Amino acid sequence: MDKEEIHKQSFDLIKQSFELDNSEEVNTKEAMVKAIGERVSYWLEYDLEQLFSFLYRMDIDQSKVEHALSLGNVVPANLGIAALIFDRQVARLETKLKYKQEEIEDLDEELRY
Numbered sequence: 001m002d003k004e005e006i007h008k009q010s011f012d013l014i015k016q017s018f019e020l021d022n023s024e025e026v027n028t029k030e031a032m033v034k035a036i037g038e039r040v041s042y043w044l045e046y047d048l049e050q051l052f053s054f055l056y057r058m059d060i061d062q063s064k065v066e067h068a069l070s071l072g073n074v075v076p077a078n079l080g081i082a083a084l085i086f087d088r089q090v091a092r093l094e095t096k097l098k099y100k101q102e103e104i105e106d107l108d109e110e111l112r113y
Contacts, residue, residue, distance in 0.1 A: 060085065
């Protein structure tokens with residue numbers, strides 16, 4: 001699977017988690033990060049606890065989040081965090097594809113899960 005397809009699948013998973021609007025087609029990393037950044041911006045202003053809960057569940061490094069939130073950044077905090085979310089989801093999907101196991105044929109039905 002090529003990088004572009006991994007990015008698209010990653011963004012689709014993030015759209016579901018963030019309940020992002022599906023009306024607009026985004027097909028570049030920058031557009032995807034911007035779309036995620038809009039939701040992050042809302043959470044930063046109105047529901048910080050929800051944002052931090054989501055970041056924790058995604059296992060995003062706390063020091064990277066702190067850096068994204070620091071005042072000296074050129075990149076706005078919402079876009080910095082959105083990029084972290086996107087990059088983490090891409091890494092998760094790449095790992096999942098790398099270690100994907102083939103389905104075992106002739107496996108008893110009771111052993112499947």
